[in-house]
Amino acid sequence: MSYLHQKIEKKWQKIWEKNQSHKTRNVFKKRKFYCLDMFPYPSGEGLHVGHMRGYSYSDAIARKKKMEGYNVLHPMGWDAFGLPAENFALKHTIHPAKSTKKNIENIKKQLKAAGFMYDWDREINSSSSEYYKWTQWLFLEFYKKGLAYQKEAPINFCTSCKASLANEEVIEGKCERCGTLTIKKNLKQWFFKITKYADQLVDDLENLDWPEKVKTMQKNWIGRSYGTEFFMQVLHGEKGAMKPEKIDKFTCQWLGINLDEELVKIKIFTTRIDTVFGMTYAVLAPEHPLIPYLTTEKYKKDVEKYIEKIRDISEIERMSQEKEKTGVFTGSYAINPLNGNKIPIWIADYVLLEYGTGAIMAVPAHDERDFVFAEKYGLEIIEVIKLENGKSSIENGAFIEDGILIGSGEFDQLSSEVAREKITQWLENQGLGYGIKKYKLRDWLISRQRYWGAPIPIIYCNQCGEIPAPEEDLPIKLPENIQNFNPTSDGKSPLANIDEFIGTKCPSCGGYAKRETDTISQWVCSSWYFTRYIDSKNSKEIFNKKKVKHWLPVDLYIGGVEHAILHLLYARFFTKVMLDLNLTEFSEPFIHLFNQGMVYYKGMKMSKSKGNVVNPDEFFEKYGADSMRIYSLFMGPAEQDVEWNDQGVIGVYRFLQKIWNIVKKHQSTVEQPLDNIKKMEQLKHSKKLEQLMHKTIKKVSDDIDNFKFNTVISCLMEYVNKIQNSEFRIQKLEIEILIKLLAPIAPHICEELWHQLHPEISEKESIFNQPWPKYDPDLIIEEKFELVIQINGKMRHSIETEKNISEIEAKELVLKNEKIKKWILDETQIKKIIFIPGRLINIVI
């Protein structure tokens, strides 16, 4: 009988389901292992082989851990809210609730066909009201803690998707989804105060078992830098500055100035206060609110013209580095507090309002951007950092490294590092400045003017103002019976047009009140889902604390590197907040993170938009899920991107066929009576095979733990090739071990063969309840080995010899060897002999 994968796979999928083989019970005594896949969004096209690859890794690990005796939790769910799901629904003019449901069914079918051991009893769906009730509940907890707040902000707006986008959804000034150039729009938006956790989010990275790449990306994204803030007094230009129209209190606060003061000050942030004596001008961002104060009559026209011009240039154009820096003089001057020098104040587009204080001290000698600008506008360049060897540093343009201070008064001869400390201290003593940390990280914009999301549970009452929805009213249900959920062009949520949704009673005064119509970004839904699997059906609380304490944090988290910043940073932030809310007792959600490489096809990333998706279904049909799974792990190193090859799967299919035939052959052959000579031979042979088996157990076990699945498979192939060619009857144990080692990556065929080898056991028994094979360290030690003989480092010959051969014995053996004699005419030629025990001997002549 040949290997009928379709029949076998369906058979065991049914039996496993019937026996609830994949159900995880809350047995707290057993060692736990929480193995989690990043949950997919239910796309209409279903899963492609790229997704399957990631899931195959986690399933293999989960199954091996189960065989090793762990209580394994391996759940799955749906990231069903949000833009991707909604855009799909809009494109196909179908209600997102409907399309989502349909897509989930389809993908679930695919996952089941692949035979992954998910505990479907714990399935979650972020768009179900049972789930988003708790998303809303968390929002309210954040709100109570002051971690959710509203502010008018210039937000990224995509004119095509007609929605506001988070900074993370804007790539090179374009909408991540549709590629349309985004514009800035002022809207009142909801934010989470992630910046409050910036330090923790950087510092705690250190102890995580994550790819260095991901840690670095997060570090850079948070962008912490240590520097100094200080004030400079302004000397108005010859005829006095323009009078400002109006400057609000908030701006004054932001600037750290008091408008009653006679003298205007500008606030500067720098990480290189050691170069402050080299400051030859200062620059304000073109949007800086102090500009009207500083601009003199003489320069008013130039400044206004310049600012207008900048406003017309798009964001990306301004950000691009090829663009020449431009600027304009304000007419006013500032006083360098360190040396009293009078320096001109400029406005330039290379300074950004969003970072630091929106104003910089320009030190052209020691900053590349300032250098370029100074050269262009003929501003002074003063060297204040010299090289350690005393030489001038700026012969080839700006010198931006640390060095030794010169021309810096009392700070001369100090190293940059020391000087930064001393000068900051000096400013502090004068009350002019202080040391400060800055971050690139902004607060997280979580409101969306979209339909397909959890409504923000906030109520507005004319009398009482902004009030959180009462907890007992949760979930605030998203109205599903609506016709038009298209995004609107005025930037308002489609919910704003549904009176039944908006109208409500004020929880405080009982009068008429209106609901917030924005919805919560799906990034929020996915920031806490890993805790909900523990207790997915709990309707009384977000989760049972005891259970979560047992299961979390996640031991292994597997997914694509595309989530290196967004999702993983948000989930870490939520975890820290949940800890502060006393909901949990862990500070990091994912102990070990693994990013599987992407699957390429026809030289491109596999993705729906590029139309180069390989659908696994036809391969399941033709070669079976087991073959597909093995092949997707065999393609290359797990963390590396790989190119999909339709032909490649044939190789592993043949491999499974061979194993099938080996078992069949084993079962059909009867042990023959042997004469003594044959018996001896068989014994010798068996010993060799036994050794090979133990070596294979070691290699497979080690390699799985290190995610080296490609070599796991090649190692098993070698093992199979060797036992297949064996002239003698193979022991049952040798086959059983093979099947157990392969089981985590090819569960169906292995389960089937296990039962064929054990016809006495019932269907309820499973190979996955068998213990993982152990190897005997004594048995993998070889007695004999191939001694490699090198002449001048080149391999010339090898002889089989005893493992523990001594150097003297080896020399003797080698020098009398005929083939080696050819190379050595005269023993006096030998300069040196290097002997590596158990490996090689190298003769230098």
Add this chain to the structure above:
RNA sequence: GCCGAGGUGGUGAAAUGGUAUACACGCUGGACUUAAAAUCCAGUGGGAUUUUCCCAUGCGGGUUCGAGUCCCGCCCUCGGCACCA
């Protein structure tokens, strides 16, 4: 520009500083077959004067008895960040 990963046969790729090219795909030849598929066997980096030898891990140097692996300097590909003061 900065940071990270990588460059080995026709292809995907293996190699604790110690036999480079394991394993697999593909290809070539053969067996079986009326034929094909499947399967099995053999061969498969390049070159040569072919029992053997020489050359090959992006390029150029270096360390070493010995380098794909370590060091220095380049080139190329891919990913991330990018006027962050």
